[in-house]
Amino acid sequence: xxxxxxxxxxxxxxxxxxxxxxxxxxxxxxxxxxxxxxxxxxxxxxxxxxxxxxxxxxxxxxxxxxxxxxxxxxxxxxxxxxxxxxxxxxxxxxxxxxxxxxxxxxxxxxxxxxxxxxxxxxxxxxxxxxxxxxxxxxxxxxxxxxxxxxxxxxxxxxxxxxxxxxxxxxxxxxxxxxxxxxxxxxxxxxxxxxxxxxxxxxxxxxxxxxxxxxxxxxxxxxxxxxxxxxxxxxxxxxxxxxxxxxxxx
Amino acid sequence: xxxxxxxxxxxxxxxxxxxxxxxxxxxxxxxxxxxxxxxxxxxxxxxxxxxxxxxxxxxxxxxxxxxxxxxxxxxxxxxxxxxxxxxxxxxxxxxxxxxxxxxxxxxxxxxxxxxxxxxxxxxxxxxxxxxxxxxxxxxxxxxxxxxxxxxxxxxxxxxxxxxxxxxxxxxxxxxxxxxxxxxxxxxxxxxxxxxxxxxxxxxxxxxxxxxxxxxxxxxxxxxxxxxxxxxxxxxxxxxxxxxxxxxxxxxxxxxxxxxxxxxxxxxxxxxxxxxxxxxxxxxxxxxxxxxxxxxxxxxxxxxxxxxxxxxxxxxxxxxxxxxxxxxxxxxxxxxxxxxxxxxxxxxxxxxxxxxxxxxxxxxxxxxxxxxxxxxxxxxxxxxxxxxxxxxxxxxxxxxxxxxxxxxxxxxxxx
Numbered sequence: 298x299x300x301x302x303x304x305x306x307x308x309x310x311x312x313x314x315x316x317x318x319x320x321x322x323x324x325x326x327x328x329x330x331x332x333x334x335x336x337x338x339x340x341x342x343x344x345x346x347x348x349x350x351x352x353x354x355x356x357x358x359x360x361x362x363x364x365x366x367x368x369x370x371x372x373x374x375x376x377x378x379x380x381x382x383x384x385x386x387x388x389x390x391x392x393x394x395x396x397x398x399x400x401x402x403x404x405x406x407x408x409x410x411x412x413x414x415x416x417x418x419x420x421x422x423x424x425x426x427x428x429x430x431x432x433x434x435x436x437x438x439x440x441x442x443x444x445x446x447x448x449x450x451x452x453x454x455x456x457x458x459x460x461x462x463x464x465x466x467x468x469x470x471x472x473x474x475x476x477x478x479x480x481x482x483x484x485x486x487x488x489x490x491x492x493x494x495x496x497x498x499x500x501x502x503x504x505x506x507x508x509x510x511x512x513x514x515x516x517x518x519x520x521x522x523x524x525x526x527x528x529x530x531x532x533x534x535x536x537x538x539x540x541x542x543x544x545x546x
Numbered sequence: 547x548x549x550x551x552x553x554x555x556x557x558x559x560x561x562x563x564x565x566x567x568x569x570x571x572x573x574x575x576x577x578x579x580x581x582x583x584x585x586x587x588x589x590x591x592x593x594x595x596x597x598x599x600x601x602x603x604x605x606x607x608x609x610x611x612x613x614x615x616x617x618x619x620x621x622x623x624x625x626x627x628x629x630x631x632x633x634x635x636x637x638x639x640x641x642x643x644x645x646x647x648x649x650x651x652x653x654x655x656x657x658x659x660x661x662x663x664x665x666x667x668x669x670x671x672x673x674x675x676x677x678x679x680x681x682x683x684x685x686x687x688x689x690x691x692x693x694x695x696x697x698x699x700x701x702x703x704x705x706x707x708x709x710x711x712x713x714x715x716x717x718x719x720x721x722x723x724x725x726x727x728x729x730x731x732x733x734x735x736x737x738x739x740x741x742x743x744x745x746x747x748x749x750x751x752x753x754x755x756x757x758x759x760x761x762x763x764x765x766x767x768x769x770x771x772x773x774x775x776x777x778x779x780x781x782x783x784x785x786x787x788x789x790x791x792x793x794x795x796x797x798x799x800x801x802x803x804x805x806x807x808x809x810x811x812x813x814x815x816x817x818x819x820x821x822x823x824x825x826x827x828x829x830x831x832x833x834x835x836x837x838x839x840x841x842x843x844x845x846x847x848x849x850x851x852x853x854x855x856x857x858x859x860x861x862x863x864x865x866x867x868x869x870x871x872x873x874x875x876x877x878x879x880x881x882x883x884x885x886x887x888x889x890x891x892x893x894x895x896x897x898x899x900x901x902x903x904x905x906x907x908x909x910x911x912x913x914x915x916x917x918x919x920x921x922x923x924x925x926x927x928x929x930x931x932x933x934x935x936x937x938x939x940x941x942x943x944x945x946x947x948x949x950x951x952x953x954x955x956x957x958x959x960x
Contacts, residue, residue, distance in 0.1 A: 312756070315758075315759045315760060316756065317551075319753070319759075323753060323757070350810060353809065353810045354810075379765060380757065380761040380765060380773075381761055381773040381774060382752060382761065383752070383774075384748065384749055384752050384753070387745050387748050387749055388749060391745050391749065394738075398738075409640075409641035410642055410677075410678055410709070411641065411642060412726075412728065413731060414726075414730055414731045414734060417734045417738070418738075420737065420738060420741055422741040422742070422744065422745045423789045423792075423793050425745070426744065426745060426748055426785055426786065426789050427789055429748070430783070430785055431786070433774060433778070433779065433782045434779055434782060434783070436774075452789075452790075452793055455794070455797040456741075456793050458796075458797050458801075459733070459737050459796040459800040460733065460734055462800045462801075462804045462807055463729070463733055463804060465804070465807035465808060465809070465810075466718045466719070466720055466722075466804060466806065466807055466808075467718065467719045467806065467807070468716055468717070469719055470655075471655045472655060473657060473811075474808070475657065476808055476809070476810055476811065477716065477718065477724075478810060479811050480716060480726065483657045484645040484646055484647070484726065485642040485645060486637055486641070486644065486645070486646050487641075487642075488637070488638050488695060489695065491634035491636055491659070491689030491691075492657070492658050492659050493632045493634055493659035493689070493814075494689075494691075495810075495812060497810045497812050498809060498810060498812045499812075
């Protein structure tokens with residue numbers, strides 16, 4: 298077969314090759330994002346995502362969306378501007394959470410026997426779906442960053458509250474009050490994660506009393522807007538095909 | 547096409563075989579906690595653990611045991627390690643093989659971090675409930691912010707039974723008794739399954755149609771807008787609105803189901819109650835100290851003055867949890883770990899009773915393989931080559947006095 302000949306002999310075969318190519322790319326994208334995003338999120342979100350006694354109403358709410366909107370923004374940039382596929386955020390977050398669940402179940406529980414109810418991952422999916430839909434409807438990076446980024450930050454806490462609320466029921470333990478999540482952190486010994494390392498309830502946001510979670514969520518949303526822009530540009534840069542002749546876009 | 551598929555299948559099979567072979571290599575259980583690797587000066591000059599007691603050596607699942615004792619926060623705390631102003635009483639065990647049912651310093655529960663004072667002695671107790679069967683090395687431990695974990699002596703404890711029988715009942719302030727081991731787990735699985743299902747539905751809606759090649763051709767030829775139909779937008783709206791509705795409704799339902807919730811608790815406990823040791827009437831001056839590398843022995847020249855009214859003898863030198871005893875003065879009856887106990891490891895050139903008012907200069911030798919085994923000899927490679935430890939003197943009535951020593955150490959290699 299010479300270089301000028303087609304690798305396929307019929308339209309049906311071309312369609313079949315195209316679909317096979319789709320699945321191969323999807324699989325590669327999924328696993329590559331799973332690995333890269335997982336490492337990124339564990340390094341930046343880390344303990345906030347590992348442990349229930351880190352999932353507070355201030356810093357977890359603030360940090361998790363900011364550090365997790367990164368890969369969704371970048372993958373969106375590639376899949377949307379190259380293929381008009383509005384699944385960049387969702388596929389990224391699904392990949393991340395699949396990786397996280399494998400990690401939590403196989404490692405945290407399977408190797409070190411931490412109960413899953415102390416080390417389950419945060420739920421980032423509601424924000425990711427909304428981010429994808431906004432990009433599809435608006436066809437605008439700016440709109441997606443502003444509306445989607447804000448929504449991503451705002452939806453995080455309510456999207457997780459049904460999962461963590463049972464662990465915020467108070468308990469009296471040897472004369473001290475704590476939440477069940479605090480008690481989990483105390484009971485299930487972590488030699489390398491002492492209590493003082495927890496970044497919970499820190500900061501100066503005290504004027505809003507107990508209603509601090511919505512304020513934190515808004516702040517997180519605002520910063521997520523900026524991070525979305527930044528990582529969207531990273532994604533566009535990575536999706537460039539300058540190395541291919543005649544396509545210097 | 548078939549060739550490509552075959553190649554992918556073959557490569558996948560090879561990758562799987564490589565992964566399985568790698569996993570089958572010998573992988574021993576990590577049972578200890580690197581206590582021997584921690585810099586010797588850290589162990590000798592920070593927290594001195596003594597009077598330690600492990601209440602049991604074998605514990606069935608669901609039964610409890612305690613580690614109790616005292617620790618001295620050394621006054622000569624090294625400059626290279628942050629002071630223990632924020633510390634946490636921990637235990638060194640390989641993950642939650644026990645749960646920490648309680649921990650106390652000076653009788654106060656310490657689920658949170660504490661502030662410790664240099665030069666003070668504290669009494670502590672940790673209550674452990676057995677969870678996972680096996681032989682475990684159980685250490686006392688103090689985490690110090692900016693200093694890291696300072697691990698104390700460890701002892702092997704066996705947990706018997708089955709982990710499946712482990713329960714962790716807790717009664718909440720709302721009156722509900724739950725098993726914290728698996729509490730709310732179904733709820734976690736349920737909500738994650740719901741959101742995964744929604745996300746997969748969204749992905750499936752798109753990936754069921756031809757993706758990369760035809761869509762790229764369309765975008766490149768300026769027909770990108772034709773790739774998103776009005777129907778796609780309607781479905782997208784359904785997903786977005788549905789997401790918002792589910793989030794709002796589930797949050798409302800959760801608030802109704804759990805009307806009483808509190809924020810995570812955090813804070814620093816100050817003013818911990820100290821333990822008052824009997825006042826020492828013995829003063830000790832270290833004239834010099836050398837470590838003889840080939841002999842695995844530390845030799846100190848001490849000038850000891852007895853300012854009390856009863857004759858005393860030196861019975862023990864304790865450093866980094868290793869106890870060197872003079873059996874003529876003191877014998878251990880606490881079942882202290884063998885590897886940390888040199889029962890005849892302390893030799894004093896003249897250990898006859900030191901009379902009240904008398905001053906004597908003696909050569910004290912602490913020798914045992916523990917210097918090497920516990921890598922305390924590595925002190926000579928530390929940035930601040932000083933040693934420190936506790937000397938215990940006994941008077942004729944059996945009363946004990948504690949004196950700390952802290953001095954430069956000179957190694958000798960011949």
